[in-house]
Amino acid sequence: MSLLLTLSRPISSRSAIYFIRFILLLTCIIPISLRVNLDTAKFVYKYYIENDHELYGAKVRNSDINEELGRVDILLTDKTGTLTQNDMSLAALFHMTLKYTINPKKEYCTTVNVLQTFQFSSTRKRMGVIVKDPVSQKIIYIVKGADTVISSFSNEPNYWLQESLETLSRQGLRNLVYAYKELSPYYYETMKQEFDDAIMQMSNRGTRIDEIVDKYLDCDLKLIGATAVDDKLQLEVPQTIECLIQAGIKVWMLTGDKLETALSIATSSSLKRRIDIFFEFTQATCQDLEFFVYRIYQLSRHRSKNCVICVDSFVIDLINRLYHLAKTQDYYRKILSNFIMVCYSKRAVIFTRCSPYQKKELVEIIKFLLPKMRICAIGDGGNDVPMLQAAHCGIGIEGKEGRQAALISDVSVHTFKQLKPLLLYHGRLAQFSLLSEDASAA
Structure with missing residues (x-):
C-alpha cells in the first residue's frame, strides 16, 4: 500500500521520504483494521455455533476461544452427569x-x-x-x-x-x-x-x-x-468418544467413583475396546516412588497403544507431590514427564477417586509438562469448576447439578455428544479460517 501511494505521486528525490512517511502512517491503520476483521470473524463463528441445530442450547461465553476448539489435544472429562445422565x-x-x-x-x-x-x-x-x-x-x-x-x-x-x-x-x-x-x-x-x-x-x-x-x-x-x-450413559457417548479418538484427541476420564465402577463405565462408553487391556497404577502396585518408577518402565515396554491406564487416588497424591518437587528438581521432573508421555501414547487414561482439587492439579501438571498441548475440560457440576478454569478451554454442561459449570465455562452445551460437531467441525473451521487470515496478512 505504501509503494502504491508513493508511485501515485511524481517521482522525485523526495520519493524515498514519502515512502517511509506512508509506512509510518499506515502502520497504525492496517493492524487496527486487521484486529477488527479478526473480532468480526470470531463473532460470526460464535453465531454459527449458537445457531447450529446439532448444538441446540449451546452458548459461547468467550468468543476468543473459537479457534482453541480446533486445537484440542487432550480432553479431560468428568463421568457423572457428563458421560452419564445423572438420573439415579x-x-x-x-x-x-x-x-x-x-x-x-x-x-x-x-x-x-x-x-x-x-x-x-x-x-x-x-x-x-x-x-x-x-x-x-x-x-x-x-x-x-x-x-x-x-x-x-x-x-x-x-x-x-x-x-x-x-x-x-x-x-x-x-x-x-x-x-x-x-x-x-x-x-x-x-x-x-x-x-x-x-x-x-x-x-x-x-x-x-x-x-x-x-x-x-x-x-x-x-x-x-x-x-x-x-446411572445410565447419555445418548451416543460411545460413538462420540470413538470419533474424538479417531480425530487424534486423547480422552482422559476423571471421576470420584471407585476403580471398579470407573472401569465398567470405561468399557460401556467405548474408552476401552475388547482389544484393549487395563494397566493399573494403584496403591497395590505403586507403594512408593521406586515401585512407581518401575511401573512406568513396565508400561513403556508395552509397545502397543491398545492400553487403558487406570490411576487411583493414592497414585494421584504421589503424582501431586512429584509435581511440586519437579518445579525445582530435574530428577523428579523427568520421572513425571516420562509418566505423562507414556500415558499420552496410550489409548486413554482413567483417574479415580479424584477430588476437585486433584482434578485441577492434574490439569496444571499436564500443562506444565506438555506446554505445547492444548487441554480441554468438560464437566457439569460445581466440583468440576476448578478443572474447567485451569484448562485452556472449559466446556460446561447444564445438568442436574446446577449451572455453576456452565456459567463459568468458555462454551456450554447440553449433552456430551455435542462435542463432535463443536470440536471437529466448528473448532477446525475457525482454526483454519483464522490461519488463512493470518497467512494473507503476512
Missing part, C-alpha cells in the same frame, strides 16, 4: 450378607422428625442427618457417603461390605455406605450447644463445625449397609 435409580440394598432388590413402582416411606442436617461436601465426602423417632423418642444420627470414609469411622468388621461393594462396582453401579449412631438426649444437647456456638463464630466457622461433627458424631458408628444406584 435405586438398584439394590445390602445389609450384612443379605441383598434386597428394589421394586421401582412401590413406595417406601416412614415418618421421623428431622432435628439437624449436615450437608454433603466434596471434602468430607459424606452427609448426615439427626432424626428423632416420634414413637420410641430415640435420637439417631444417620450418615451416608463414600465407603472408604464411612468404614473408617466404624470399628466393626466390614469384610461383607467390601465384598458386596466390589460386586456392585463391577456392574457399573455407584455405591453409598450407610451407618448410624444412637445419641442420648444429654449427649445430643451437649453437641448441639457447641454446634450453635460454632455457627456464631466470625472466623474459622467451617473448621470448628467439622471438628464438632468429628468429635461427637463421626465416631464409633455402626454400619447399616449399602445402596447401589444405576
